[in-house]
Amino acid sequence: MTGTLSAAATPVMDRLISRSVEKHRPLSVHFDLTYRCNERCVHCYLDHQDHGELTTAECLKVLEDLARSGTLFLTFSGGEIFLRPDLYEILAAARRLHFDISLKTNALLVTPERAARLGEFGVRRVQISIYSDLPAVHDAITKVPGSLQRTLAAIPILLQYRLQVKLACPLMQENLMAYRGVIALAEKLGIPYILDLTITPMMDGSSGPLAHRASVSSLLPVLRDPALQACKPRPNAQPDGAVNALPPAFGSAVSSGMESPAYNDLPCSAGHNSCYISPYGDVFPCVQLPQAAGNLRREKFDDIWYHAPQLQRLRAIRESQLPICSRCEIRSYCERCPGLALMEGGNLLGAYERACALAEEKARLAGVAVPVSALHRERDTASVPTTPDAEFAFLAADSSSH
Amino acid sequence: MSTPATVFWQKNPALAWREIDDETVIISPHDSVMHELNDTGSFLWKNIDGKKSAAELAVLLVENYEVTPDIALSDTQALLEEMSSRKLVVMVPETAGVSP
Numbered sequence A: 001m002t003g004t005l006s007a008a009a010t011p012v013m014d015r016l017i018s019r020s021v022e023k024h025r026p027l028s029v030h031f032d033l034t035y036r037c038n039e040r041c042v043h044c045y046l047d048h049q050d051h052g053e054l055t056t057a058e059c060l061k062v063l064e065d066l067a068r069s070g071t072l073f074l075t076f077s078g079g080e081i082f083l084r085p086d087l088y089e090i091l092a093a094a095r096r097l098h099f100d101i102s103l104k105t106n107a108l109l110v111t112p113e114r115a116a117r118l119g120e121f122g123v124r125r126v127q128i129s130i131y132s133d134l135p136a137v138h139d140a141i142t143k144v145p146g147s148l149q150r151t152l153a154a155i156p157i158l159l160q161y162r163l164q165v166k167l168a169c170p171l172m173q174e175n176l177m178a179y180r181g182v183i184a185l186a187e188k189l190g191i192p193y194i195l196d197l198t199i200t201p202m203m204d205g206s207s208g209p210l211a212h213r214a215s216v217s218s219l220l221p222v223l224r225d226p227a228l229q230a231c232k233p234r235p236n237a238q239p240d241g242a243v244n245a246l247p248p249a250f251g252s253a254v255s256s257g258m259e260s261p262a263y264n265d266l267p268c269s270a271g272h273n274s275c276y277i278s279p280y281g282d283v284f285p286c287v288q289l290p291q292a293a294g295n296l297r298r299e300k301f302d303d304i305w306y307h308a309p310q311l312q313r314l315r316a317i318r319e320s321q322l323p324i325c326s327r328c329e330i331r332s333y334c335e336r337c338p339g340l341a342l343m344e345g346g347n348l349l350g351a352y353e354r355a356c357a358l359a360e361e362k363a364r365l366a367g368v369a370v371p372v373s374a375l376h377r378e379r380d381t382a383s384v385p386t387t388p389d390a391e392f393a394f395l396a397a398d399s400s401s402h
Numbered sequence B: 001m002s003t004p005a006t007v008f009w010q011k012n013p014a015l016a017w018r019e020i021d022d023e024t025v026i027i028s029p030h031d032s033v034m035h036e037l038n039d040t041g042s043f044l045w046k047n048i049d050g051k052k053s054a055a056e057l058a059v060l061l062v063e064n065y066e067v068t069p070d071i072a073l074s075d076t077q078a079l080l081e082e083m084s085s086r087k088l089v090v091m092v093p094e095t096a097g098v099s100p
């Protein structure tokens, strides 16, 4: 037979990820339309000013470039996307260009009319940040009185218009034990959720938000909660039949798809088949790896994606060659992020304290007798090199010069 | 099921899809199911514009691939029927004005 059609999400997704990784197609793009926001979350990594956002025409041009380059999964985020007065124009263009569209929002501005428009523009998923089922906790984080009530009111409206809604709950000192309430809420609504333990530095590298991060010891009761499957070495593969049908309880609200075997020896998808675009047109490998590879006001997307030295060097990194982590016995419990390795440890290729401490706790909870990360083991025996291995020196040099 | 030759085919406008390196991935937004077309399937998909019948699509296939007219027609019809059953394409009456 000449023309063939296959279905079922997981095998199709695996093949798609394999092909896009192998040929470096930008399958999945996270595009922040604005950093302006109507909340002031205590842990936020953005400033909330407009430093010259892409115009409507510039955004549409970016979308055309992405469609031509092979992007299928497009996530619009911010800041708060509903503060872009041209949001519908941008969504209409995304629809015309046949993207699979997801949104991230605090949902404060959702009305039935707006939800209906999202449905019209073929938006498939809406991810909503929620910090607790208790107004006092949620509103203290967003600094907007009444915000939980408004956010919760939006969810049935979005569901009514057949949009898939997912709750994302970043956990920090202020709401650490709120996860149970958020899970109960998600279960009551029959929608998926994700708990995210990642609190990142500001995009300019300053560490303000880290003051809100829960210590590893305070996370132990959460990690121990059997309901959360927190001790699995790797997230489950997704079941057949749907894209992202049921996520694992824990994950990063930033990335997805890492469970695919296609990533094999790669640290993550960043720069291989996914990237991030800022409201000012800067192209980064990931929002959590803020190392600009180029700017779309000056260069075409393909020129940046295929030729920027930062991305080419990132693509050369293999887990099995990482100077410390490749020797780590508890690697399978670790959720090392290259972006955080750079921002927190100063080395894209390195290990960093937070990842090691969390991996050790997860391994211990999973029954490993005395789990010690390579960083801690080698530091104790003073064998951690002060400079990265020679073969990676060029990468580290580049990664620390942004 | 066989479809009348006068029927034109149109892509379901609600779908997300992308051709990547000669293969096309299609996502139905409401159930999130992914579908995948091989290169000849992708070729047909690109040409499904609301203005062509199965027979016309089969002619294009013969012009661009090494396939006999009979096989091209039966394969095109089979693919359209399969896609129709999955709501990826819809039939358009010959008289209706259609935008691609």
Ligand code: SF4
Residues within 6 Å of the ligand: A252, A254, A255, A267, A268, A269, A270, A286, A287, A288, A289, A336, A337, A338, A339, A340
């Ligand atoms: S850089 Fe970090 S957050 Fe981004 S895709 Fe990689 S692991 Fe995920």
Ligand code: SF4
Residues within 6 Å of the ligand: A324, A325, A326, A328, A329, A330, A331, A334, A335, A336, A350, A351, A352, A355, A356, A357, A359, A360, A373, A374, A375, A376
């Ligand atoms: S636990 Fe530490 S040393 Fe081990 S892989 Fe993770 S970051 Fe690297």
